[in-house]
Amino acid sequence: MGLNTRPTLAATVAIGVIAIAGVQIWLRGYLLPGTPTLSARYFPPWVLRAFGKEPFVVDGTRSESGIDTERPLAGANAVRFGERTAYGTLEDTFADEWQAAIEDLASVETTVVDVFDVDGAVQIDERGNHVILTLDGRPFGRWVSRAALLADLGAGRVLASRYDGWGELETAERGQVLAQLRRYIDACPACAGEAVSSLDSATSCCREYEVVTVSCSDCGTRLSEVPVAAVDEHEAVS
Structure with missing residues (x-):
């Protein structure tokens, strides 16, 4: 008796599903809705790198540059650090210039290119409270809010x-320095309310973890969100 070479119903359906998925991936570069947001926020750097999707800047929490962020901040007289603690105090003169620079921003897209020293078309996508940036269609960065992005660009x-070595820093290093500086911001770029620090929790696709946050006491906008483990590691190095 000969073998039945006709495809079964299950095989036909499977082929159809694969074909539809292939078309979706070809059209938009991903299959599941929200994948760019999920991958940028939750996948480890080596996974993103394997697929060419690793953003340069993700709120400063995924840079592997190992840069000493205190050096440029101290060199620019932006933050005054204590001798026995990693915590610092934002210098008043820098705070005034920082706020003025935020208010003077004309084009966010152009400023992104200048501040991070990159070339390409910048696209801004606001999803919920988060802001996703792409550069020529590729993931570039994620910020916890538009106000956080504006704070980084002004800074x-x-x-x-103020800092002579700024031009020598790579893109990821600049992002890490700016994210570190944002932890010391004292006024919200969105409403000029007071920025306050607190301990909170964040939930990813598979776990819940503690984060050190900086948020506006008036409008509630989150300006910084750093996992406690990353803060502890920075302090241990410092």
């Missing part, structure tokens, strides 16, 4: 004028 312009 980058001030650091460029």
